[in-house]
Amino acid sequence: MIQSAEVKDRIREYVLEEFAKTKGIDQITDQEVLTKNGIIDSMGIFRLVAFLEETFNVRIGDEEITHDNLESVDAIERLVLAKSKK
């Protein structure tokens, strides 16, 4: 079973390294809305989903790729934990 803290750390690190930093944003909070300031764009969403599927060995369907599920580090963690319990 993956530990919650570890999941969150890996998501935060990925979002920060892959999206935020290249756009000049050095830190993000776990509640920050990632789509609001263009941290993640439309192609980025699918790179993020591919990362989650690979890293946490979960399958995320197109219908689960929604704002509610992916809007922040907190939301992404909830999605991953809910999926990995199944």
Next chain:
Amino acid sequence: MAYVLQQLLSKSAKAYPDKPAVWARGKSITYRELDERSNQLAHLLHQRGVRKGDRVGLFFPKSVESIISMLGVLKAGGVYVPLDPQAPADRVGYIIGNCGIRILITKSEKRAELSADVQGLLEACVLVEGEGNGSDLIEWSRLAEFPASHAPQVTMIETDLAYILYTSGSTGRPKGVMLTHQNALTFVEWCAEEFQVRSEDRLSNHAPLHFDLSVFDVYNTLEAGATVYLITEDLALFPTSLANFIDTQKITIWYSVPSALMLLLLHGRLTVEKLKSLRVILFAGEVFPMKYLRQLAEVSQQSALYNLYGPTETNVCTYYKVERERLASMDKLPIGIACANTETFSVTPEGRLAEKGEAGELYVRGPAVTYGYWADSEKTHKMVVPNHFQENFEEKMYRTGDIVTVGEDGNYYFQGRRDSMIKSRGYRIELGEIETALLNHPGVREAVVLAVPDEIIGNRIRAVVAPHVAGSLGVLELQQFCASRVPKYMIPELVDLYDELPKTSTGKIDRVKLASEPVGAGRS
């Protein structure tokens, strides 16, 4: 007949006062409210010194207030300048200085991003969100103090400027394309006729407001007394949500860049059922790969599909209505024929009209064509040139820089660019602007920016950089440096570091060789 854009609103506000005009994030306003709020904003702006021709910036995320602001500025006689809410402060600051914006409509959070120098250029900010101090920070709620029933008296004619849209500039700074009421109305009137926009229609607005695709969404809605649904980022990025939105809001007319439609096709779980209300689908801004267009045609059997073409300087100048029966055999989508009240011709490098099948640059003349670029007569003279095909009086035409051929079917076909401008997600990008940004980095000796073709988004951006001192620069550092100077869609996604860039025999950087080398081929 309307000769200034705000007359489209007055007409519909009289005919359909209680109909929703604009919808965003679950909230909508009626035509009466849009008319009244924009009258009030016009009075407020007038009181703050906005006079005919003055530029007013709009710097906040897309919302109902965006449309009120556009109309309010026009009613005050002003010229609105939509600023990309996601652009770096440095670029927004440049535009504010470049076109002399003294009043900015914004929100506290966005205003705080601007440097003290730029804030110093502003006499006042109208805040759609956030707290004001009454003198130079004016809260939105203050609109209530102004007359709602009429706009201030301003004499305006169709050749007055309505808005300025900034696009990427090859010399390192964005350039402001000036558009008049007549420029916009020429296009709006053609669309109203061609697409038969009616008051029952429900239009989507996918493009950002600083992008000229939005001109159709907003003003053809007002022209017809229809309703426009603004697609905000919480919807735009999520294909299944967007597909459900089209279904539940019963959108009848859609307009976007092809890449947005391709993401819907790939991940939106589109079905014929979900798209049943769509009667017109318009796309523009980039090439639509035939493979995806065929898929779109399959799930939207009741929709008319149109490929629209035209740079911001002409809005749309040619169009092609997709002939479904030709789709299976077609290998390239035409950009079609000239719109009404617009003349286009293809000119060879020798300056004569191109023959059928022969490549030429597409030129455009007519009332849709821009005056040129704000405060940049040099660039204007390069692109808006005398029409040398008639010698008896002076007239201008616009050089698009796009190379086209005329096919056997009489349609224009896009072949490529004359210069190094590229498209990514429909955005115009001058590679030179990114090169200039990179060269401003003190550690960069040489930099070349190349386009890497991508099936979905058109092009990805790759930078090849040689530092002054080998090993002294990191990829992330360069991306961050660009992030403070260019919009997010222009930040190089791929960066290769070389000790030295390859040269041609004349000592120039060998772009052709670099483009042919695999990504990541740098030696350092």
